Amino acid sequence: MLSYEMDSRPDTNQADSRITHKPKACDRGLVTSTTAPPHAKFSLITPFLGPPTALREFLRKLIACELHPGEIIVVDNGEEHVLGPVAREFDRVRIIHEPEPGPGPARNAGAAVANFDVIAFLDQDCSPMPGWARAVSDAFQDESVSIVAGQVHSYISDNFSDASVVAYQKVFAHRNDLNIRNGFVGTGNLAVRKHVFDKVGGFSGINRSEERDWSSRATKAGFSLGYSPEMGVHHPMSRSIEQLHFRVRREYALEYLTRVEDYGERISLFREAVNVLWELAGELHDIAQTDRVPSVRERILAAVCCARLAGRKILTIAGVVLSGSASDVISEWRVRTVSRGK
Numbered sequence: 041m042l043s044y045e046m047d048s049r050p051d052t053n054q055a056d057s058r059i060t061h062k063p064k065a066c067d068r069g070l071v072t073s074t075t076a077p078p079h080a081k082f083s084l085i086t087p088f089l090g091p092p093t094a095l096r097e098f099l100r101k102l103i104a105c106e107l108h109p110g111e112i113i114v115v116d117n118g119e120e121h122v123l124g125p126v127a128r129e130f131d132r133v134r135i136i137h138e139p140e141p142g143p144g145p146a147r148n149a150g151a152a153v154a155n156f157d158v159i160a161f162l163d164q165d166c167s168p169m170p171g172w173a174r175a176v177s178d179a180f181q182d183e184s185v186s187i188v189a190g191q192v193h194s195y196i197s198d199n200f201s202d203a204s205v206v207a208y209q210k211v212f213a214h215r216n217d218l219n220i221r222n223g224f225v226g227t228g229n230l231a232v233r234k235h236v237f238d239k240v241g242g243f244s245g246i247n248r249s250e251e252r253d254w255s256s257r258a259t260k261a262g263f264s265l266g267y268s269p270e271m272g273v274h275h276p277m278s279r280s281i282e283q284l285h286f287r288v289r290r291e292y293a294l295e296y297l298t299r300v301e302d303y304g305e306r307i308s309l310f311r312e313a314v315n316v317l318w319e320l321a322g323e324l325h326d327i328a329q330t331d332r333v334p335s336v337r338e339r340i341l342a343a344v345c346c347a348r349l350a351g352r353k354i355l356t357i358a359g360v361v362l363s364g365s366a367s368d369v370i371s372e373w374r375v376r377t378v379s380r381g382k
Contacts, residue, residue, distance in 0.1 A: 080177040082231065083154035084109035087117050087138075087146030088164050092126050098164055099130050107173040108132065110156050115146040144243030144250040147227065151237055159237060163228035166192070166273040175271040176231050186236045186263040189216040189225035190271030202280055207338040208345035209277045209284075211330050212323070220265045224255035229273045236263055249294040281345065285352045312357045320350040 084102070088095060095114065102112060112130070116123045116137045127135045138149040147161050158180050162168065172190070179188045192214035196206060212218075216226050227243065227250060240258045243250040255265065278284045323346045327339050 080107045080173055081110050081156050082158035082160050082176055082180070083111050083113060083150075083156040083234075084160045084162060085113045085115065085147055085150030085154065086162050086164055087115050087143040087150075088123065089118050090164065092123055094164070095123055095126050096129070099126070099133060101167050103130065105168055105170070105173040107177060109160065109173060109176075111154070113150040113154060115150045117141060117143070117146040140245065142246035142250075143227070144245050144248075148242035151234070151242065154234060157234050158231060159234050160231040161227055161229075162273070163275075166228055166275050169193070169272040169274060172271055172273060175268055179231065179266070179268050179271065180233065185233075185266055187225065187232045187258060188230070188266040188268050188271065189220065190229040190231070190267075190273060191269045192216060192226065192229055192273055192275050194277045195274055196277055202345075204341040204345040204348070205279070205281055205284060206277065207333055207341035208349075210333050210338070211327055211342050213277060214275055217267055217269075219251075220267050223259065223265075224252045225265050227251050227254070228275070229271065231271070247294070249291060281348055281352075284345075284349060285356075289352075289356045309358055309361045312361070313354050316350050316353045316357070320346055 086098070088098075099112065099114075102109070108131075110132065112133045114123065114127070114133065114135045116135055121137060123135050127133045134153075136149060136153060138146045140146075143163070150161075151159055158176070160176050175190070176188075179185055194209050194213040214226060214228070216229070219226055236258070240254065240261055240263070242254075244253045259265065278287075324343055327333070327342045327346070333339055333342055
């Protein structure tokens with residue numbers, strides 16, 4: 041089933057059943073059979089930072105799907121060029137290198153060499169659920185479909201110490217159904233026709249919010265943003281308020297760059313703080329209405345996390361506005377992202 045814009049919501053009860061625990065190995069698509077499944081006619085592209093062992097694990101999850109991508113293009117975005125030999129261990133896998141840091145340039149490099157009419161982007165920390173590849177293939181049987189974002193089921197990984205962070209992510213983390221209502225799609229689990237991607241253009245680099253920027257260009261070009269709950273993947277939750285805030289800081293810094301440098305807008309600290317508080321009110325309303333956290337305790341914890349993030353957002357805005365630059369925040373993101381892959 042494929043839905044568009046705001047027409048449909050996923051089965052939240054099903055999502056909740058997957059969101060509160062770390063999936064078992066069999067749930068996460070590890071190899072269970074030596075029988076080769078058929079191949080779907082789409083190219084899968086994954087930006088990758090990490091050692092060969094991590095890439096092998098990722099590829100084993102993919103080949104355990106009941107339907108294989110027609111080709112898998114891994115874009116090595118690291119500095120050490122150590123992933124090449126892994127390609128020889130798997131069928132239909134190519135590894136290319138993109139020296140410019142960031143998932144956007146890496147995805148663009150993969151799309152440039154893709155051989156199929158549909159390309160799917162999957163982040164390395166996403167584990168495809170059973171039926172994912174079939175859902176990608178089925179979605180594009182309809183010739184009117186151009187862009188499809190899939191469901192992301194968050195799960196709790198190890199070493200959690202903050203229950204409010206867990207409760208918050210149960211409500212808000214990686215909600216492509218909500219993202220589409222706000223006019224953009226997440227790129228970690230996304231499929232698009234190649235000619236559409238070529239017309240819209242590639243993703244931005246790390247100095248822009250590639251998801252919002254690309255989605256804006258796609259809708260302005262006349263393409264609808266679709267959503268498929270069957271196109272599901274697992275993704276680990278952030279472990280702490282610091283990890284959540286790290287993502288928030290970059291988003292605000294990138295928004296600042298767009299509004300100030302591209303449009304010449306003057307940013308008012310007071311106005312931005314009011315906007316954050318307005319967003320907080322909306323999030324608290326969502327928490328009160330959602331069925332993704334059924335207990336009163338979890339709702340309170342999610343609200344506490346919202347308030348903590350709102351305070352950190354205001355501090356981030358203050359730092360960016362008073363300094364007149366977002367370069368420090370973006371540089372920190374670049375350093376931490378690159379170091380993660382070493």
